[in-house]
Amino acid sequence: MTPLRYIILLLLLSCLLCLSTSAQTDANIPSYDHWNKLSSEQLIQKGEYYRNEAFMPDSALVCFSIVANRYYQGHQNRDDIDHSIEAMTHIAWLYMQDFYDYTKAVSYNLRAQELAEKHQCYGYMPFIINNNANIRELTGFYENSEDFDMEVVTMQKQAFSMALEQEQWYALYTSFINLAMRTTFEGKEELIKDEIDTIRNLYPPDLATHFKYARCLAEGIQAKHEQYMDSAVICFNRLLDIAQEHDNPRQQALCSIIANDFLFLCYGEMEEHEKAFAVLKANETLAMNSNQQLHLLDAYRNLTGFYQFMNDEEMAEHYRTLFLESEVEMLTHQRLSSANEAQFLFQLNKKNEEVREMAYREKMKNRMLIGAIVFLVILIFLLALLFINYRKVQEQNRSLYAKSLEMIRADEEKRELIERTHTMDEDKMSDLMQRIFIIMETSDEIYSPDFSLPRLSELVGDKRNNVSEAINQRYKNNFNGLLNEYRIKEACRRFNDPDQYGNFTVEAIGQSVGFKSRSAFSTIFKQIVGLTPSAYLHQVRSNLPLRT
Numbered sequence: 001m002t003p004l005r006y007i008i009l010l011l012l013l014s015c016l017l018c019l020s021t022s023a024q025t026d027a028n029i030p031s032y033d034h035w036n037k038l039s040s041e042q043l044i045q046k047g048e049y050y051r052n053e054a055f056m057p058d059s060a061l062v063c064f065s066i067v068a069n070r071y072y073q074g075h076q077n078r079d080d081i082d083h084s085i086e087a088m089t090h091i092a093w094l095y096m097q098d099f100y101d102y103t104k105a106v107s108y109n110l111r112a113q114e115l116a117e118k119h120q121c122y123g124y125m126p127f128i129i130n131n132n133a134n135i136r137e138l139t140g141f142y143e144n145s146e147d148f149d150m151e152v153v154t155m156q157k158q159a160f161s162m163a164l165e166q167e168q169w170y171a172l173y174t175s176f177i178n179l180a181m182r183t184t185f186e187g188k189e190e191l192i193k194d195e196i197d198t199i200r201n202l203y204p205p206d207l208a209t210h211f212k213y214a215r216c217l218a219e220g221i222q223a224k225h226e227q228y229m230d231s232a233v234i235c236f237n238r239l240l241d242i243a244q245e246h247d248n249p250r251q252q253a254l255c256s257i258i259a260n261d262f263l264f265l266c267y268g269e270m271e272e273h274e275k276a277f278a279v280l281k282a283n284e285t286l287a288m289n290s291n292q293q294l295h296l297l298d299a300y301r302n303l304t305g306f307y308q309f310m311n312d313e314e315m316a317e318h319y320r321t322l323f324l325e326s327e328v329e330m331l332t333h334q335r336l337s338s339a340n341e342a343q344f345l346f347q348l349n350k351k352n353e354e355v356r357e358m359a360y361r362e363k364m365k366n367r368m369l370i371g372a373i374v375f376l377v378i379l380i381f382l383l384a385l386l387f388i389n390y391r392k393v394q395e396q397n398r399s400l401y402a403k404s405l406e407m408i409r410a411d412e413e414k415r416e417l418i419e420r421t422h423t424m425d426e427d428k429m430s431d432l433m434q435r436i437f438i439i440m441e442t443s444d445e446i447y448s449p450d451f452s453l454p455r456l457s458e459l460v461g462d463k464r465n466n467v468s469e470a471i472n473q474r475y476k477n478n479f480n481g482l483l484n485e486y487r488i489k490e491a492c493r494r495f496n497d498p499d500q501y502g503n504f505t506v507e508a509i510g511q512s513v514g515f516k517s518r519s520a521f522s523t524i525f526k527q528i529v530g531l532t533p534s535a536y537l538h539q540v541r542s543n544l545p546l547r548t
Contacts (some may be wrong), residue, residue, distance in 0.1 A: 040067045040083035047090060053248065059096035064090045068108075071115065078087075081119050087111035102135055104388055109135070126163035126171035126513065129155055130178065137182070148186055153228065160195055169204040169211070176214055177258070180221055189225045203343060213255060220262060229270050236262045247511050254291035259284050264302070270367045277306055297326055398528040401539040433470045435460040440486050447514045453479045487513040488528045495533075495540050506533045 034067030035043060047063030067087035072300045086425040091111040095101045109131045116197055118123055133155035163171035177198055179192045189196075198469035199218040242257030260279040267276035280302050280448060287295035298322035399430050428516060439459050445451055456479070459463040475482050489511045494501040501509065510521030510533065525533045 036066055039291055040070060040080060041086070043067050044086060044090070048255065051094065051098075057094055061091065061094055063087075064094070077236070078119075078121075081115065082121055082123065082264060085112050085115050085124050088115070089124050089131065092131050094129075096131070097137060105131070105135055117546070121167065124161075126159045126166065126168050126175065128164065129159040130175055130325075132134060132176065133159065139150070148188070153179065153191055155184055157192070157195065160198075164198065167204070169207050172204075173207060173210045173214055177217070180217055181258075184221050184224070184262070189221050192221075209242065212245075213239060213384075216242060217262070222505045226267060229266055232268075233263065233266050235459075236266065250290050250292075253286045253292065257286050257292070257295050260286075272308075280306060293326065297323060300326060353524065397531055397535055397539055401536060401543075431467060432460060432462055433473075435462075436467060436470055440482065446483060446486055447512065449511075449514050449516050451514060483514075484524050485528060487515065488525055491525065491527065491533070493534070495537055506537060509533070529542065 043063045043066055047060040051060035063088040067083050071084035086109045089112045091106045096106040113128045133152045137152045156175055160175040183189050183191050196218045199214050216235050216238050220232045223231035239259035240256055243252050246252045260283045263274050263279045284299035288300055300319050304316050304319040457467040471479055491509050494509050507518040515521035522533055
């Protein structure tokens with residue numbers, strides 16, 4: 001009486017979300033900023049509420065879009081990726097079920113599939129494959145294809161198998177309902193014999209009502225296939241009782257409509273026309289009361305065919321008129337919804353751009369903060385190294401200064417010894433080396449810039465060669481080296497005598513002990529003492545007692 005493909009279309013649309021909703025413009029864009037602060041899990045729960053209970057698909061789309069976009073904003077840990085894939089799957093359902101935009105449904109479903117395969121997150125693959133099958137089925141219907149598409153069945157069987165392996169029970173339930181409708185209304189229920197056996201022997205830990213419904217449906221299909229029509233009718237009638245166990249009124253209505261469609265199929269084959277008419281009228285009432293426009297259209301079409309079969313042209317024309325009026329109203333509503341959706345999507349895209357820009361600024365701010373912290377750490381490290389090196393230099397300077405003081409004290413003791421020895425018995429000091437030592441220790445002439453080896457030889461009263469040889473043997477040094485040592489020792493004494501030499505500059509001290517230039521004085525002072533004259537003077541001043 002009525003083309004079976006219309007029944008398949010309407011049932012497939014219904015089973016996608018188990019709730020039929022109208023595409024009304026209800027997106028609360030101002031709530032976007034508030035929702036964006038929620039976790040992905042909270043947003044998905046909120047989106048499911050808006051879609052399944054509040055019947056506000058645009059608000060559901062906002063919630064799911066926020067979660068989906070987080071993947072592209074850098075939220076890419078395992079949980080975030082799972083939530084983004086789940087959200088994209090929900091968006092594909094919304095576009096297919098509520099907005100009738102199959103291009104966008106395909107786009108989001110393929111995007112979800114790409115992410116699932118890229119990150120090996122296969123938990124939602126059964127839903128994705130099922131979506132692909134339903135989109136293929138629906139596009140075939142709108143192209144008026146009369147051929148049975150085995151590829152759709154193959155995809156739904158793949159989704160069923162994968163859901164069973166992963167224990168994704170709701171995906172398994174949905175896949176079986178789709179398989180049952182796709183094959184049974186075409187008289188090909190033998191294609192799902194294995195799936196029927198699985199459902200009849202499966203008792204998952206949750207979704208008790210759903211699987212009670214699925215098992216009863218499987219038993220009814222098996223009975224119909226074996227031509228036990230009375231048993232099949234009993235099973236399908238039992239579906240009506242199970243449907244009332246759902247808490248959601250729209251869920252009850254949908255499950256009841258599916259049960260009545262299977263009863264209509266059985267009563268048609270049994271030629272029990274009054275009962276077939278009764279379930280059609282029941283579906284008309286259910287679809288009207290639950291505001292399920294597609295099922296109402298299906299009821300009008302089936303009633304038109306029924307009255308034509310009964311040769312009641314007046315009532316057939318009445319329901320044909322109702323069907324056409326409802327179809328025009330639905331198409332008009334869809335066009336208005338498309339316009340409203342375009343405006344909504346424009347606003348949504350603006351918000352998404354704002355969120356991406358905020359995320360970028362936050363990312364750059366974090367990078368700058370990290371850079372500043374790294375710079376600060378490096379700076380602190382370098383300052384610590386400089387401080388440690390400064391302490392080492394200071395310690396070395398103090399050590400060298402202490403050695404120079406020790407050297408000065410030792411020289412003072414030698415000088416005192418020479419003076420005592422010279423006073424007691426000067427005549428015994430005739431040895432050349434002793435005379436040289438006395439001159440170097442007692443004569444201020446050595447601090448003259450013109451003091452030389454010939455002058456020393458003259459002072460000790462011996463030949464120049466003998467004096468040079470004596471210096472080399474006694475001091476293991478040449479004349480210039482010995483002279484520089486005495487001059488530097490005297491410079492250190494003068495540095496340590498601030499009362500007499502406190503107003504002398506470094507250059508003046510150097511000149512006072514016989515050096516003609518500051519550079520020569522500094523070079524030789526550093527070679528002998530280990531410090532520059534300026535550093536040595538700094539150590540002297542640092543160790544002076546405070547004056548009161």
